[in-house]
Structure formats: C-alpha cells, structure tokens
Amino acid sequence: MRQEIKSVWPLKPMVVAIGVVLAIAVPAAAFVGGFFAGQNTVVPPSEIDAQIDAFAQVRTLANWEAEVDRQPSAPITRIVAVESGDNLMGVLLRAGAERTVAHAAIQSLKGSYDPRRDLNVGDELQITFGPGTIRTVEDGGSIDTAKYVLARLTIPVSYDRLIDVSRNEKGDFEASEVERQLEREVVEASGTIDSSLFVDASAAGIPPRVLAELIRIYSFDVDFQRDIWQGDKFELMYEQFRDENGDIVHQGDIRYAKLTLRNTEIPLYQYTTTAGNLDYFNAKGNSVRKTLMRTPIDGARLSSRFGKRKHPILGYTRMHAGVDFAAPRGTPIYAAGNGTIVKAGRNGAYGKYIRVRHNGTYQTAYAHLSKFARRTRNGARVKQGQIIGYVGTTGRSTGPHLHYEVLRNGRQINPRSVRIPSGEKLKGAELKKFTALRDARDLEFAQLREAAARLAENTVDEK
Ligand SMILES: [Zn+2]
Numbered sequence: 001m002r003q004e005i006k007s008v009w010p011l012k013p014m015v016v017a018i019g020v021v022l023a024i025a026v027p028a029a030a031f032v033g034g035f036f037a038g039q040n041t042v043v044p045p046s047e048i049d050a051q052i053d054a055f056a057q058v059r060t061l062a063n064w065e066a067e068v069d070r071q072p073s074a075p076i077t078r079i080v081a082v083e084s085g086d087n088l089m090g091v092l093l094r095a096g097a098e099r100t101v102a103h104a105a106i107q108s109l110k111g112s113y114d115p116r117r118d119l120n121v122g123d124e125l126q127i128t129f130g131p132g133t134i135r136t137v138e139d140g141g142s143i144d145t146a147k148y149v150l151a152r153l154t155i156p157v158s159y160d161r162l163i164d165v166s167r168n169e170k171g172d173f174e175a176s177e178v179e180r181q182l183e184r185e186v187v188e189a190s191g192t193i194d195s196s197l198f199v200d201a202s203a204a205g206i207p208p209r210v211l212a213e214l215i216r217i218y219s220f221d222v223d224f225q226r227d228i229w230q231g232d233k234f235e236l237m238y239e240q241f242r243d244e245n246g247d248i249v250h251q252g253d254i255r256y257a258k259l260t261l262r263n264t265e266i267p268l269y270q271y272t273t274t275a276g277n278l279d280y281f282n283a284k285g286n287s288v289r290k291t292l293m294r295t296p297i298d299g300a301r302l303s304s305r306f307g308k309r310k311h312p313i314l315g316y317t318r319m320h321a322g323v324d325f326a327a328p329r330g331t332p333i334y335a336a337g338n339g340t341i342v343k344a345g346r347n348g349a350y351g352k353y354i355r356v357r358h359n360g361t362y363q364t365a366y367a368h369l370s371k372f373a374r375r376t377r378n379g380a381r382v383k384q385g386q387i388i389g390y391v392g393t394t395g396r397s398t399g400p401h402l403h404y405e406v407l408r409n410g411r412q413i414n415p416r417s418v419r420i421p422s423g424e425k426l427k428g429a430e431l432k433k434f435t436a437l438r439d440a441r442d443l444e445f446a447q448l449r450e451a452a453a454r455l456a457e458n459t460v461d462e463k
Contacts, residue, residue: 075130075151082123088115088155095127097150105153105165108173113155113163128152159241159250182241182249188448190235197228197259207251210238212298214257216334216385217268217280219295220288222259223302223416233260237445254280256441269438274430279423283438285431287423291358293384294415296336296366297391297402301326306414321412322365322405329370329400331391335382336364336406344376344388350403351395354388362418363410367403368395 080095092102109115132149135142153165160182165175191204201211214236215224222228239252258267268280268288280288304324308317339358347353350367354376357363370392382388393400406415426434 075128076148077126077128080125080127082119082121082125084121086119086121088119091125092127092150092153095125096129096148097127098147101150105150105173108165108175109163112175112177113157115155118157119155123156125156126152126154180243182243184239184241184252186237186255186444186448187240188235188237188445188452190233190449193228193232193234194230197224197232197234201234206236209251210236210254213238213254215295215298216293217254217257217288218259218266219293220290221266221294222261223294226302227261229262232262234258235445235449237441237448256445269434269441271426271434271437273424273426274433277424281426281434281438285426285434285438287425289384289423290337292337292362292364292406292415292418293334295325296334296364296404297325297327297331303401306412306416322367322403323415325391325402325404327391327400327402329390329392331400331402332373332387333366333369333389333391333402335384335386335388336404337362337384339363339382341376341378341380341382341388344372344378344380347395349396351397352389352392353395355407356382356388361408363407365405365407367405368393368397368401370394370400 078095080091082091088106089099089102092105093099097105106115128151129148130151132147132151135144151167155163155165157163157177160180161177162180163175164178165173168174189201189204189206191200193200197215198211201214202208206214214234218224234257236254236257238254240248241250241252243249253270254268255270256267258265260266267283269283270278271281272278282288302323303326304320306323307320309320333354335356337356337358339356341354342357342363343353343355345353347367350365352369352372353365353367354369354372355363355365366389368391369389372389373387376382376388391400391402397403404415405412406418407413408418
C-alpha cells in the first residue's frame with residue numbers, strides 16, 4: 001500500500017487565502033493560521049478528532065468538492081506541546097498528520113531549523129490542518145480520500161521569533177523564520193522591604209527573571225546581607241511583551257530602578273552608549289559595572305564571613321579564607337569579572353572548584369560546585385556575569401553553598417575589603433545624552449506611578 005498526496009488546497013480557497021495574506025502582509029500577523037486569518041478557529045484536541053472524523057466521511061472526490069462548496073473549509077489549528085521524549089515527527093503524528101505529509105514538512109526545515117537540536121520540551125507548536133485528499137494506491141487502482149491534511153506548522157524559536165512552515169502555490173512546504181508581532185509595555189513596581197528584597201519584591205509581583213536582574217545590577221554596590229534594612233524601599237520599571245492572545249511571553253530589561261536604603265537613594269538607569277555598550281548608570285552617569293562583582297550569585301544568603309571562625313566540620317578555630325553564600329543546589333554561579341579560567345576541576349576539600357584570573361593582581365575562586373557550566377574548562381575566557389557553574393556541596397561541605405574567594409597576588413583577602421576600580425564615567429556630549437534619558441525615565445516612572453495610584457483608588461471606590 002502506498003500513499004501520496006494528490007492535492008491539498010482546493011483552488012478557490014487558495015486564491016482567497018493569498019488575497020488575505022497580501023492584505024495583512026505584516027510579518028507575524030500571519031501567526032495564527034494566517035491563510036484564513038479571521039476565519040481560523042483554534043479547537044481543543046478532543047474536538048478536532050470529531051471534526052476530522054466527520055470530514056473523512058466524504059469518500060469520493062466529487063462528493064468531497066460538493067461538500068467543500070457547501071461547507072466553507074475553515075482550517076483547524078491545533079496547539080500541541082512538546083513532551084519529554086518527543087521528536088517532531090511524533091508531535092505531528094499525535095496532532096493527526098499523515099506520516100508522508102509530516103515527513104515533507106520536516107524536510108522543508110533543512111537549513112533553517114534542526115528539530116533534533118532546537119526542539120525543546122514545552123515548546124508549543126501550532127499545527128494547522130486544511131481540507132485535502134490522500135490518494136491510496138492499491139492493487140492497480142487508487143482511492144482518493146478527502147481528509148484534513150497538514151497545511152501549516154509554526155514552531156517557536158524564541159519569545160519573539162518562530163519558524164513558519166507553510167504551503168507555497170504549488171502546494172509544497174516552505175519554511176521561513178518570522179518575527180512575532182508582540183506588544184511591548186512598560187510596567188512599574190514598587191514596595192517596602194519588610195523581610196528581604198527577594199521576598200518583598202516577589203510579593204510585589206516582580207517576576208523572577210526581572211528580580212534576578214535587579215539583584216545583579218545592584219550587586220556591584222549593595223551587600224544584600226548587610227546593607228538592607230526593614231523599611232528600605234525599591235521601585236523599578238521594566239518591559240514586558242504580550243503575544244496576540246494578550247499572554248505575557250517575555251519580560252525584558254529593567255529600564256530604571258531605585259533602591260532607597262536608610263534614606264540613601266541609589267537610582268540606576270539603563271543606557272546604551274554611542275559606542276553601543278548597554279549598561280546601568282547612576283544619576284551622575286557612572287557605570288555600576290566594576291572589575292569584580294561583590295556577590296557572584298543571585299538571591300543567595302551570606303552564611304559565613306571572611307575571617308577566623310570555628311570550623312563546622314573540623315571543630316577547631318581556623319581562618320575562613322572566603323565568604324559562603326547559602327543557596328539551593330543548582331543555583332547559577334557567575335564569573336565575578338572578565339577573565340580566564342585557570343582551573344576547573346576537583347580540588348580536594350574544595351570539591352568541584354573554579355579559579356578565574358582577572359588581571360595580574362586579582363583572581364577569584366568558587367568551590368563546592370555541583371557541576372560546571374558547559375563551556376567552563378581550563379583556558380576558557382569568561383565574561384563578567386557569565387554562568388560558570390552551579391551550587392552544590394562537593395568536597396568538605398555541610399550543605400549546598402558557594403564558597404567564594406578573592407585572591408590578590410595569590411593570597412586570599414576579604415572580598416569586602418577589595419578596592420574595586422569603578423567602571424565607565426560618561427562625559428561631555430555622551431553625559432548630556434544620558435542626562436536627557438535619565439530625566440525622561442524619571443518622568444515616565446512618575447506618570448506610570450500616578451496612573452497606578454489612580455487605578456488603585458478607582459478600584460477601592462467601586463467596592
Ligand atoms: Zn567557605
């Protein structure tokens with residue numbers, strides 16, 4: 001038995017379809033089955049089976065055409081999530097595609113998308129079926145069966161890009177990468193710290209990705225264990241992106257943030273210099289980026305300071321040559337500064353250990369890791385903030401934590417005592433440009449804040 005695809009789209013809807021696409025030829029407006037944008041329906045998997053069955057009742061081509069005439073062939077889009085152990089063929093078959101058709105669709109991806117490498121668990125594929133016929137050749141004769149046939153497939157590659165596999169005029173599959181049209185909005189959030197920045201900012205609705213970014217941009221200046229007090233305040237403004245269904249698909253950068261720590265205000269502004277460097281600057285136009293980060297980990301609690309202490313395992317008093325940050329196993333560890341990895345491997349009581357050389361004077365070391373990041377190996381160059389490994393409890397350790405050392409001329413020193421050279425200072429025309437942006441951001445935040453306050457007031461009034 002051999003199966004081949006005779007035709008996929010009846011001619012008439014095809015012509016209509018092209019008209020529709022041209023009329024709305026915005027790159028990603030075609031996202032939800034743009035062939036019949038507007039007429040298309042997204043049907044839950046349970047219902048589509050019934051629809052396919054109903055359609056497959058029509059056996060002959062003549063009947064089928066008549067049926068199509070009576071019933072304007074609305075394509076059906078099914079959303080299927082990739083599950084653990086899936087491959088693309090499996091997903092398409094599960095959605096109801098014929099194997100030969102699915103194969104042709106997958107073939108068309110060559111050069112633009114490698115499903116074996118790029119398909120991720122959780123990716124949501126939009127799979128659209130349109131009316132077509134499947135010809136079955138058997139014993140010298142052939143039977144045409146009208147069926148819903150795979151017509152279009154979209155695979156997300158990032159929050160704002162997707163691969164679109166559609167039929168061309170000849171009915172063959174063609175893959176292209178398209179930009180999704182997302183709506184960008186700027187969101188404000190603010191609050192008072194009662195227990196910790198992490199806890200209270202989470203409670204204020206700041207998403208984890210944004211919060212991690214907030215901690216990172218302040219980690220050059222703020223020791224989150226020592227500098228934060230009850231009653232301190234935070235405010236920030238960040239971007240988020242919504243898809244055509246209004247769902248938030250991505251949280252973008254922090255544009256502005258301010259921590260008020262015991263009456264000291266520390267505002268930061270995201271700014272891209274004329275040379276193209278995106279960074280955070282304080283109100284005077286000084287970059288927050290320093291040679292070394294104080295805290296090369298997100299949201300961790302400082303659990304042991306540098307200096308003499310009673311060793312938790314050995315029992316006697318000895319020098320603690322670094323600082324410990326308690327954090328769950330698997331928490332990412334960042335390179336504290338730009339540099340070269342001079343050691344990545346097992347190192348006695350340190351367990352899995354990394355040392356990074358930053359310049360002729362400074363090195364940093366990271367111990368007790370559960371595992372190394374993929375590109376962490378001797379001689380590899382690292383950038384500040386790059387993930388180099390993950391928290392664990394290898395070596396002589398009582399529980400998951402990062403033991404972090406700063407070495408000056410080969411000797412461990414107290415990381416807090418390091419005089420860290422400051423980053424870029426904006427000057428002249430660049431500073432003028434920055435100042436204008438800073439003032440615009442301040443105004444933007446004030447307006448968002450006011451709007452939010454008004455909304456809250458109205459909500460109260462209605463009650
Ligand atoms: Zn330690």
